[in-house]
Amino acid sequence: MISLVDVTKVFPGMDHPAVDGLSLDIAAGEFVVLVGPSGCGKTTTLKMINRIIEPSSGEIWVDGVAATETPAFELRRGIGYVIQQIGLFPHRTIAENIGTVPELLGWDRPRIAERIEDLVVRVGLDPAMLGRYPSELSGGQQQRVGVARALAADPPVLLLDEPFGAVDPIVRFQLQEEFLRLQEELSKTVVFVTHDIDEALRMGDRIAILNVGGILEQFDTPENILSGPASEFVADFIGGERGLKRLGLRTVGSVDLTRGPVVDVRSDVETARDAMAQYGTEWVALLDGDRLLGWVWGEDLDGQLTDLEPHSFWVELDPESTLRKALNAVVMTRSRVAVVVEDGIYRGMLGLETIAGEVDQ
Amino acid sequence: MTPTLAQAAAEVGIDWGWVFGHVDEMWERTVEHVTLTGVAVVVGFILAVALSLVAIRWRATYKPITWFTGVLYTIPSLGLFAFMVPFTGLTLLTAEIGLILYTLLILVRNIVAGIDGVPANVVEAARGMGYQSRELLWRIEVPLAMPVIIAGVRIATVTTIGLVTVTSLIGQGGYGVFIERGISRRFLTEILVGTVLSVSLAVLFDFLLVRVGRWVAPWTRKTAV
Amino acid sequence: MGSPVDAKDGGVMDLFSDVSDFVTDPANWTGMITRTLDHLWISLSATLVAALLILPLALYLAHYRRAEFLATSLVNMGRAIPAFGIIGLALPISLALGLGVGYWPTFVALVALAMPPIFTNTYTGVTGVRRAVVEAARGMGMKDGEVLIRTEIPLAMPLIWTGLRVSAVQVVATATLGAVVGWGGLGRYLIDGFAQGDDAQVLVGAVAVALLALFVDALFAVGERFLPGDQTADRFSSVTA
Numbered sequence: 006m007i008s009l010v011d012v013t014k015v016f017p018g019m020d021h022p023a024v025d026g027l028s029l030d031i032a033a034g035e036f037v038v039l040v041g042p043s044g045c046g047k048t049t050t051l052k053m054i055n056r057i058i059e060p061s062s063g064e065i066w067v068d069g070v071a072a073t074e075t076p077a078f079e080l081r082r083g084i085g086y087v088i089q090q091i092g093l094f095p096h097r098t099i100a101e102n103i104g105t106v107p108e109l110l111g112w113d114r115p116r117i118a119e120r121i122e123d124l125v126v127r128v129g130l131d132p133a134m135l136g137r138y139p140s141e142l143s144g145g146q147q148q149r150v151g152v153a154r155a156l157a158a159d160p161p162v163l164l165l166d167e168p169f170g171a172v173d174p175i176v177r178f179q180l181q182e183e184f185l186r187l188q189e190e191l192s193k194t195v196v197f198v199t200h201d202i203d204e205a206l207r208m209g210d211r212i213a214i215l216n217v218g219g220i221l222e223q224f225d226t227p228e229n230i231l232s233g234p235a236s237e238f239v240a241d242f243i244g245g246e247r248g249l250k251r252l253g254l255r256t257v258g259s260v261d262l263t264r265g266p267v268v269d270v271r272s273d274v275e276t277a278r279d280a281m282a283q284y285g286t287e288w289v290a291l292l293d294g295d296r297l298l299g300w301v302w303g304e305d306l307d308g309q310l311t312d313l314e315p316h317s318f319w320v321e322l323d324p325e326s327t328l329r330k331a332l333n334a335v336v337m338t339r340s341r342v343a344v345v346v347e348d349g350i351y352r353g354m355l356g357l358e359t360i361a362g363e364v365d366q
Numbered sequence: 367m368t369p370t371l372a373q374a375a376a377e378v379g380i381d382w383g384w385v386f387g388h389v390d391e392m393w394e395r396t397v398e399h400v401t402l403t404g405v406a407v408v409v410g411f412i413l414a415v416a417l418s419l420v421a422i423r424w425r426a427t428y429k430p431i432t433w434f435t436g437v438l439y440t441i442p443s444l445g446l447f448a449f450m451v452p453f454t455g456l457t458l459l460t461a462e463i464g465l466i467l468y469t470l471l472i473l474v475r476n477i478v479a480g481i482d483g484v485p486a487n488v489v490e491a492a493r494g495m496g497y498q499s500r501e502l503l504w505r506i507e508v509p510l511a512m513p514v515i516i517a518g519v520r521i522a523t524v525t526t527i528g529l530v531t532v533t534s535l536i537g538q539g540g541y542g543v544f545i546e547r548g549i550s551r552r553f554l555t556e557i558l559v560g561t562v563l564s565v566s567l568a569v570l571f572d573f574l575l576v577r578v579g580r581w582v583a584p585w586t587r588k589t590a591v
Numbered sequence: 592m593g594s595p596v597d598a599k600d601g602g603v604m605d606l607f608s609d610v611s612d613f614v615t616d617p618a619n620w621t622g623m624i625t626r627t628l629d630h631l632w633i634s635l636s637a638t639l640v641a642a643l644l645i646l647p648l649a650l651y652l653a654h655y656r657r658a659e660f661l662a663t664s665l666v667n668m669g670r671a672i673p674a675f676g677i678i679g680l681a682l683p684i685s686l687a688l689g690l691g692v693g694y695w696p697t698f699v700a701l702v703a704l705a706m707p708p709i710f711t712n713t714y715t716g717v718t719g720v721r722r723a724v725v726e727a728a729r730g731m732g733m734k735d736g737e738v739l740i741r742t743e744i745p746l747a748m749p750l751i752w753t754g755l756r757v758s759a760v761q762v763v764a765t766a767t768l769g770a771v772v773g774w775g776g777l778g779r780y781l782i783d784g785f786a787q788g789d790d791a792q793v794l795v796g797a798v799a800v801a802l803l804a805l806f807v808d809a810l811f812a813v814g815e816r817f818l819p820g821d822q823t824a825d826r827f828s829s830v831t832a
Contacts, residue, residue, distance in 0.1 A: 437805065440760055440804050440805055440808050441764075441800075441801040441804055441805070442763065442764030442765075442767045442800050442801065442804055443764060444764075444767045444768060444778065444781055444800070445764070445767060445781070445796070445797045445798075445800035445801045445804070446797070446801070448781045448784070448785075448793045448794070448796060448797035448800075449794065449797035449798070449801065451784075451785070451790065451793050451797075452606055452790035452791075452793060452794050453603075456785065521670065524667070524670045524671050525670055527671070527673075528670065528671065528672070528673040528674065529673075531673040531675040531676060532673075532674075532675050532768070535771070535782070535785065536785065541673075542673075542675060545673075545675050545676055545679040546679075546771065548679055549679050549682055549771055549772055552682065552683055552686060553683070554680070554683035554684075557676065557679035557680050557682070557683065558680060560676060560679070561672070561673060561676030561677070561679065561680060564671075564672075564673045564676060565671050565672055565673070565676075568670070568671035569671060572667065572671070
């Protein structure tokens with residue numbers, strides 16, 4: 006969908022190129038993150054794709070067309086563009102801001118209005134805001150408008166330059182989640198620039214790690230980058246806690262769960278002791294049908310199980326939770342396991358061994 | 367030799383009879399004053415837009431343009447009128463040329479400052495969405511510069527209204543006629559009438575232009591969070 | 592009257608030879624020098640007196656951030672009140688007080704007109720000093736007067752100077768109108784020239800008064816370089832704001 010072939014950018018008056026002989030191939034529907042320290046040319050690279058910055062040499066292809074052969078304004082109308090400072094037009098209402106590109110493309114009014122209505126809901130804004138001006142919105146809301154505006158003409162390609170850099174961490178996380186959800190629906194070809202490796206790992210299908218001077222160090226999936234950093238630089242850049250970061254990429258649902266020492270609360274004490282022996286634990290979990298009640302120490306087993314007051318598993322996970330969350334759950338309970346519950350139904354559990362095994366692979 | 371304060375106060379008292387007897391002339395002078403001002407500001411604005419477009423298109427011309435209009439602005443108004451009298455006479459044309467030249471510095475400076483004040487990220491976002499230079503200027507930059515441009519028009523208008531009082535000295539009417547005649551007759555009431563009318567007209571136009579400003583820049587009505 | 596007709600009839604060359612006759616006639620030299628010096632003197636003294644009267648008030652109000660409304664409305668008032676009207680009004684008052692025509696009404700009007708730009712620029716300059724700087728100064732133990740003298744005034748100096756410059760130039764311009772209330776100065780050439788239909792005299796006066804205004808402006812521009820502190824402030828920032 007997007008191809009950069011040996012692209013170099015030297016800014017006038019600079020000794021060293023900002024981007025040096027960079028080649029990248031980005032497939033349709035792929036979410037690619039450009040990440041690296043300041044001065045690595047990630048933003049320059051992004052801005053060469055829609056020719057906000059003209060490359061010094063090399064070729065850039067977008068959707069089978071040479072970018073440099075297309076008039077810049079025409080090229081740009083087919084590419085969604087979001088920047089960190091958002092750049093909403095302060096003199097236009099939210100609706101007018103979102104409708105900018107459709108208007109430039111000459112859509113008729115009802116079609117633009119319909120499109121605006123649709124987008125505003127998709128990006129999670131209150132339609133009551135459509136008549137307001139940007140200055141009346143919070144930073145997070147403005148960024149949502151920025152995304153809606155970029156999507157307005159349904160461009161196949163989206164370029165985002167640190168779009169969530171200016172909002173506080175809580176809102177940033179929310180926006181990231183929403184954007185991923187949106188991307189799942191829309192399957193755009195996305196090029197996303199950030200300096201935050203964690204954001205890159207969370208968002209990207211593939212990550213291009215750039216070094217100062219626009220040198221491509223590694224271009225691969227988050228999993229592969231974490232398990233096999235291609236260079237010292239990449240290893241440094243992704244930092245410590247690589248194991249934890251990898252756990253952040255995998256979901257609980259993707260690993261084999263064990264049934265664990267679990268018995269129905271109506272069973273007798275012997276059954277419970279058998280289950281404990283089978284798993285070598287000093288505790289047993291109690292179920293009421295499919296519902297998880299909690300766990301009890303083996304030494305407390307006496308009389309009817311229903312008479313016992315089970316300890317709760319502080320953290321219950323769903324299959325969408327990351328293994329990183331599972332690890333947290335393990336260390337949070339004295340039983341040293343994480344339990345997985347989906348829609349109130351007990352699915353299984355996993356312990357430290359299972360989690361560690363996933364990092365080894 | 368020195369009069370008492372009481373005498374002085376009596377001498378500088380206001381002659382209301384004269385005031386009520388000259389309502390018709392006041393109206394006449396108002397029409398003259400407004401016409402002189404209006405023509406100057408409108409023509410000045412058109413010239414200033416042209417000069418600003420040149421300055422924006424060719425940056426190197428901005429300094430010479432503001433330097434030249436700045437020199438014109440520094441020259442005393444009566445001097446500027448007088449300079450042209452030998453060539454264009456004690457005429458309306460002389461008055462208007464002078465008044466127009468005075469508006470240029472204020473207007474050009476505000477138009478260019480307004481355009482320059484458009485946030486860079488807004489311009490980048492617009493370019494990223496495929497605006498061409500001309501569309502960018504007229505649909506994004508000029509509307510956003512409007513508050514600053516209108517501020518310039520306000521200053522230019524109020525300044526011009528004050529300057530028009532001087533044009534009576536080259537025989538072009540306006541409120542200056544009251545002041546000039548009052549001085550020659552040493553008659554306070556008439557001078558005061560000319561001055562007060564001029565101030566009132568300035569305040570009125572300033573107020574009207576504030577309203578125009580809100581109308582052309584509705585987004586500034588609501589304050590930022 | 593009928594001067595334009597004369598000019599056309601006689602042609603521009605005649606006008607220039609008239610001007611050259613006027614300027615080269617030694618009989619006019621004393622007058623030219625006296626009027627120029629008078630004009631310069633009344634302008635600078637009026638600006639100085641205005642500064643002495645208004646600066647302390649402006650500094651006091653700005654330091655304590657009082658009367659912000661007054662500060663903003665004074666700019667607008669300064670523009671709205673016609674200089675010609677002030678000079679005119681000064682005349683009957685001066686007469687009533689027995690100060691006569693000529694010098695006093697002109698001087699009083701000039702002082703009054705010089706005050707608003709000095710006030711507003713000083714006020715804007717001092718209130719525009721970043722709060723963090725003032726807070727740091729206080730944090731180091733400076734008293735109010737020390738904060739004003741050691742941080743606020745030096746940092747506001749470019750704008751205060753701009754105020755003086757704008758005032759002085761405006762005063763030179765308005766002093767021209769002093770001729771209407773019987774004072775001398777370069778305005779005499781204009782008023783007399785209009786009255787006598789003497790284009791040469793009008794032109795000489797116009798050029799002289801323009802040159803004097805530009806000279807005073809340049810004087811202040813040169814003076815600006817010798818000011819202490821930050822000289823990067825925009826000369827017109829107070830006007831555009």
